[in-house]
Amino acid sequence: MLAAKFASRSSMRQSWSRLMTTAASSPSSSYKLVVVGGGAAGLAVSSTLADKLGKNEVAVIEPSPVHYQQPLFTFVGGGLKDFNDTYRPTAEVVSPNAQLIPQAAAQINPESNTVTLSDGSTVSYEYLVVATGIELNFGGIKGLQDAIGKNGVASNYSPKYVQNTYEFLQNVTSGNALFTMPATPIKCAGAPQKIAYLADELFREKGIRDRVNVNYYTALGKIFAVDKYANAMNAIAKSRDVNVNLFHDLVEVDGPAKKATFKILGDGARTGDIVTVPYEFLHVTPPMKPFDFIKNSKIANAAGYVDVNQATLQHNRYPNIYSLGDCSSLPTSKTAAAAAAQSKVLKSNLLAQIRGDAAPSAEYTGYTSCPLVTGKHKLVLAEFSGYTGTPQETFFFNQANEHAFSYWLTADLLPEIYWNSMLKGTWSGPAPIRKFANPTSIN
Structure with a gap:
């Protein structure tokens, strides 16, 4: 694990050098299109x-020297994939026709x-796409920042801590494993429970499952938003003796005391009660929030997300601005699958506007997907519209059932x-398939 972390840091340093070289050769501070993220x-x-x-003609503003394929983090945390497979230098994945600006955006000024x-410094645009994602707020839970990465506390949501997940799971011999x-x-609202099923499988393989309590705590009132998949996941959790605790929001971690x-x-009747649970292992999904520079800008809605039309992805007040992905106000699950489907709509509408062909007419209907890993070679492939809650499954079989094909996919x-x-x-997603x-x- 230490070797992998060292290799990761070495790759980041090399990538940062490439990014700074690219930035130094930047020919312009004005672009037809600027993409933030x-x-x-x-x-x-x-x-x-x-x-x-x-x-x-296109600039990409992105401060990270490394691009991570975040959907793979669950597999890394479960010991099924190598961390080194999850990232590549940002400079290598940005189009060679685009100008990479390796800095963070600090302010968006739609009036100018x-x-x-x-x-x-400032970068000017004719059109703007905001795709920053959302911020992991480890500071939103008391004591978490001091505990995470040690004290049996890990998180698959961060490249910094994802490798701790499998390491700490292997150290468990008895007691409570909390998720x-x-x-x-x-983002990826299924990931908090996926690692619970992988942990359950690991404990069974080690022959210690009867000595470990696997407990899933969710602040929400359902195990999954869409009833078809919620029913499937409740049945799986019950069959694996994974204890599901609804309406339980993690507010504090005492690392030294575990x-x-x-x-x-x-x-x-128990609303507002405080419950303290001892643990041997704790996987935390941190609360998340919009980045402050978006939340405090004129392009945000009251909740801090980029205020766009949910069909066209065009901003509701600034017609030369679009947004997609986790930072947008689109009322659907925040997944890479959703972003892929949104990208097709956004590109169609933005290109039509740039060319003066027509007003935005392509529409996004809320499609998203959440592959729910339940074990080695087992997976429930949830596909649905986040707008309607209606399943939109790509394949002819019932995707609410665990399937090896879904896992391989x-x-x-x-x-x-x-x-x-x-x-x-x-x-842009599996619709053609x-x-x-x-x-x-x-x-």
Whole structure:
């Protein structure tokens, strides 16, 4: 593990050097299109638009020297994938036709069509796409920042701590293994429970499952938002003796004492009660929030997300601004699958606007997907509209059932699609496949 972490830090330093070299050769501070964010959503858009608009007409503002394929973090935490498979230098995944600006955005100024960078300089745009993702708020839980990475506390949501998950799980011999889900919107809302099933399987393989209590604590009132998949996950949790505790929000971690404290939410008789639980292992999904520079800008809604039309992804007040992915106000689950589908709509509408062809007319219907890993070679492939809660399954079989094919698709095929197609702007989801593989499904 230490060797992997060292290799990761070495790669980051090399990547940062490449980024700074690229920035030093920047030919302009004004662009036809500026994309704020070099994650999956931002690259899916910028790669296509850079090809369509021509070299150096598109700039990508992204401070991280490394791009992570975050959907793989669950597999790393469960000991099923190597951490080194999850990242590549940012400079290598940004389109060669786009200009990479390796700084953080500090302010978006929609009235002047500029973005202020962390060094105080500004970049001008004719059109803007905001795709920053959302911020992990480890400081939102008392004591968590001091405990995480030690004291048996890990999180698959951070590249800094994901390798601790499998390491700490292997050290468990008895006691309580806790897995948490916060009350805030988060990216990949299925991930908090996926690692619980992988841990259960690991404990069974080691022959210690009868000595370990696997407990899933969610601040929400359901194990999953869509009833079809909620029913499936409740049945799986029951069959594995995973104890599901609804309306329990993690509010404090005492690392040295190995205790986790929860506040009971909802409107029941115990609402507001405080419950403290000892643990041997604690997997924390941190609360998440919009980045402050977006929340405090004129492009945000009251909740701090970029205020866009949920069908066209165009800003509700500034027509030359669009947004997609986790930072947008789109009322659907925040996943890479959702970003892929959104990118097709956004690119169609933005290109039409740039060319003066027509008003934005392509519409996003809320499609998203959450592959729920339940063990080695077992997975429930949830696909649905976050707008309606209606399943939109790609394949002819019942995807609420655990299936080895769904596991292979998620663990082996989709990572290749991610690197070789989505980040290059050529993958926008399985809708074309669905027409043949499951023609009776709702599109």
